[in-house]
Amino acid sequence: MPILSDNEKLERKIISRFQKAIYDYNLICDNDKILIGISGGKDSLCLVDLISRRLKINKPSFSVEALHIRMANIKYESDISYLKNFTESRGIKFNVVTTEFNAMTDKRKSPCFLCSWNRRKQLFTIAQELGCNKIALGHHMDDIIHTTMMNLYFQGSFSTMPVRLKMRKMPITIIRPLCLEEEKDIKQYAINNNYKKQIKLCPYETDSHRNDICLLFNEVEKMNNEARYSIWNALEKNGKLIEE
Numbered sequence: 001m002p003i004l005s006d007n008e009k010l011e012r013k014i015i016s017r018f019q020k021a022i023y024d025y026n027l028i029c030d031n032d033k034i035l036i037g038i039s040g041g042k043d044s045l046c047l048v049d050l051i052s053r054r055l056k057i058n059k060p061s062f063s064v065e066a067l068h069i070r071m072a073n074i075k076y077e078s079d080i081s082y083l084k085n086f087t088e089s090r091g092i093k094f095n096v097v098t099t100e101f102n103a104m105t106d107k108r109k110s111p112c113f114l115c116s117w118n119r120r121k122q123l124f125t126i127a128q129e130l131g132c133n134k135i136a137l138g139h140h141m142d143d144i145i146h147t148t149m150m151n152l153y154f155q156g157s158f159s160t161m162p163v164r165l166k167m168r169k170m171p172i173t174i175i176r177p178l179c180l181e182e183e184k185d186i187k188q189y190a191i192n193n194n195y196k197k198q199i200k201l202c203p204y205e206t207d208s209h210r211n212d213i214c215l216l217f218n219e220v221e222k223m224n225n226e227a228r229y230s231i232w233n234a235l236e237k238n239g240k241l242i243e244e
C-alpha cells in the first residue's frame with residue numbers, strides 16, 4: 001500500500017464523503033441536467049471541482065452547467081475570468097448574469113434578504129431556461145447544522161436546509177452535494193488546490209446571528225466532538241434532510 005500524504009488523504013476523504021452524499025441521498029440520477037450556483041467562494045469552487053470529477057464516470061450519466069449571478073447594486077467584486085476559466089477548464093459551461101434589486105421596495109426586509117431572494121429567483125429562472133431539472137448549491141454540513149440551530153433558537157422550529165428539496169411550484173430540485181463535508185476540510189482543500197480567494201466587498205455582509213451560532217457550535221463541539229453527528233442523526237431520523 002502506498003503511503004499517502006496528508007493532502008492526498010484529505011482529497012480522498014472529501015471525494016468519499018461527496019460520493020456517499022450522492023449515493024445515500026440519491027442526489028444525482030441518469031439524465032439529470034444540473035445547474036451549479038457558483039458564488040466564487042471556496043465551497044462552490046469545491047463543488048464544481050467534485051462534480052466535474054464525477055462527470056467522467058459513466059454512471060449516472062448527467063450534464064452540468066454553472067451560473068454566477070452578479071448584483072449590479074452591490075459592490076461585490078467577483079473575478080469573472082477566473083471563475084470562467086475554473087469551470088471551463090473542468091469541462092463545465094460557465095454562465096454569468098447581472099441582476100439588481102431595489103432595497104426601497106420593501107423597507108421591512110433587509111438588503112441581505114432581498115439580495116438572496118433575487119439571486120434565488122434568477123437561479124430558478126435560468127435553470128428552467130437552460131432546461132435544468134436540478135440546482136446544486138455549495139452548502140456544507142456546518143452550514144446545515146448552523147441553520148438547524150438558528151431555526152431552533154430563533155424560529156421555534158426543528159428544520160434545516162434539506163440536502164434534496166423538490167420545489168412544489170416548478171420542476172426543479174435543489175441538491176446540496178457537500179452536505180457531508182466539514183467546513184474545515186473544504187478550507188484546507190481550497191488551500192491545497194490554490195483556489196483564488198474572491199475579494200468580498202459587500203457592505204451588508206455581517207449576519208451576526210449566524211456568526212454567533214457558529215461560535216456557539218464551536219463551544220458545543222469542544223464539549224462533545226461528536227455533536228455534529230448527533231444533530232445530523234436527529235435531522236435524519238426525523239425526516240428533515242429530504243423533502244419531496
Ligand SMILES: Nc1ncnc2c1ncn2[C@@H]1O[C@H](COP(=O)(O)OP(=O)(O)OP(=O)(O)O)[C@@H](O)[C@H]1O
Pocket residue numbers: 036037038039040041042043044045067068069070119136137138139143
Ligand atoms: N452570486 C451567486 N451566484 C450563483 N450562486 C450563488 C451565488 N451566491 C451564492 N450562490 C450559491 O449559494 C450557495 C450558498 O451561498 P452563500 O453565500 O451562503 O455561500 P458561502 O457559504 O459563502 O459559500 P461559497 O464558498 O460557495 O461562497 C453557494 O455555495 C452557491 O452555490
